[in-house]
Amino acid sequence: MLNAEIIAVIEELAPRSLQESWDNTGWQVGNPLAECTGALLCLDVTPEVVLEARDCGCNLVISHHPLIFKGLKQITGATLQQQAILHAISEGISIYSSHTAVDNARGGVSYAMAAKLGVRVLGTLAPRMPATWQQLNVIVPRDKASDLREALIDVGAGATADPRYDSCTFTIGGRGSFRALDGASPAVGDIEALEDDTDEVLLQMPVPVRLISKVCSTIAQVHPYESPAYHFVAPADADHDAGCGVYGTIETRLEAEDLAALAKSAFACERVKVSHYGFGDSKIRISRVALCGGSGGEFIPAAIAAGAQAYVTADIRYHDFVDYGDKILLIDAGHHETELCTKDIFYNAISQKFPTFALFKSSVEKNPVKYI
CATH class of the missing domain: 3.30.70.120 (Alpha-Beta Plaits)
Incomplete structure (x- = not known):
């Protein structure tokens, strides 16, 4: 089986056409037509992850975050990024990344987050621009x-x-x-x-x-x-449900403290940052929730416009808490934590298509943020 045949499964779920203009979803390193011996799934490509792939007998790494965002003027091993590239080339390992394509895809990151919280999805927070x-x-x-x-x-x-x-x-x-x-x-x-x-x-x-x-x-x-x-x-790749973030309802109306605790548990967070909305007020019961994996602070107004009483995302700025914290319960659950589900998304898509294919989830990668 070729590397390209495995990636075709990912691109069926998350076509590259769904990526944002600034992104670099797609092949990062290697040969799409090489025979695939197995795939290692990760959030970030580091030198340790590439060597883990080698040790697992995999010559394909599938990541969420692209290894290469901008042009490189040299590859000497001076940075972790360059070291990962050199290891991949020397070990014959190909690397493919699905970033904002799977963020924007129906059934992608925000949908996986919703499933973890028991949210029934009703719509997309920031729909992709319709076909021109x-x-x-x-x-x-x-x-x-x-x-x-x-x-x-x-x-x-x-x-x-x-x-x-x-x-x-x-x-x-x-x-x-x-x-x-x-x-x-x-x-x-x-x-x-x-x-x-x-x-x-x-x-x-x-x-x-x-x-x-x-x-x-x-x-x-x-x-x-x-x-x-x-x-x-409409064009074949038009998807009216595609876009960043989702909103929906939870079956049981929760107080702010309970929803924050649920999010902390669902995403295995050491801690979460929250706004003051709803805390200490038992009259406020939350039933409508918005979610967006990774840096989703820019969509807070969209969450409010969608009628959400709570918004779970990551990398929320201080001034967003100041500006919106009295209007909606903001839950910052961490970038790594809210996007770690991408490994499950990739695993489920590929294993459903190729049940006996050798798939591994990286066990050496860790959250680059440490809480003390």
Whole structure:
């Protein structure tokens, strides 16, 4: 089995297209086409983790945090990052990272956090930007296809994300059938007569989302049929549930102290930081909770807008506690702690597809933050 076949499972769950623009989800080191002897799963790639993979007989490491974020000008072993790269190269170990792709994926980090707290997910805190284009499929008589195509191109249809191309279309020929009933004014055929051999084509073209209403108006004006058959299709990688963070409900309404204790236990935290909201006030019972693994402080306003009474995340700034602490229970459960679930996410996805494949969860990596 090839490394690429294992990673295909990860990318089915979390396509690279879901990553943020600043991220480096994907292959970090090695050969995707190498035969895979086993995979070690981790949160962070360190020299110790790479050597652990070697000792486990694994030539593939799958991490959450990318080993390489920015360009490297030298690889001499001067830093832990460089040492990890050198060990990987010398030991023939490939490294793949799924970072914000699995953060944003449906069934990803925030969903795993929700499962640990018993939260029934209702929605996404910060949905990914919707697709900027859709594909138009419209059926038109063959002898009118050129007129419609030109009219649609004139209003901007046929443009792609690549500004070097426009007027992009594809046409498929076929024979259409329909029957016009009383009250209709068919351009072809007679009332109540089955028209079953109409020479038509399926015209396909990309349409920027901002132009969809204009395209619909153009079809209504130019198309010879009084009821044109057409529809728009979103890109295959569009996922309306994708995005950072989730919100939902818990079955039992909890006081602030109890929810904080539950989060501390669920994520195996030595300690958690919390805001004052709800503490000491038994009248406040929390039933709606938002969650986001890792650094999720920027989504506090979204959590409040979603009606959440509590928000579990990490790396919350002091001034966020000052600004929002009286509006929502903020629970900072730690970056490492809230994202450690990625090892389980990777393990479950791969083992479900390949039950006998050699998978290991790193046992040498540790939280880089120590509490005293």
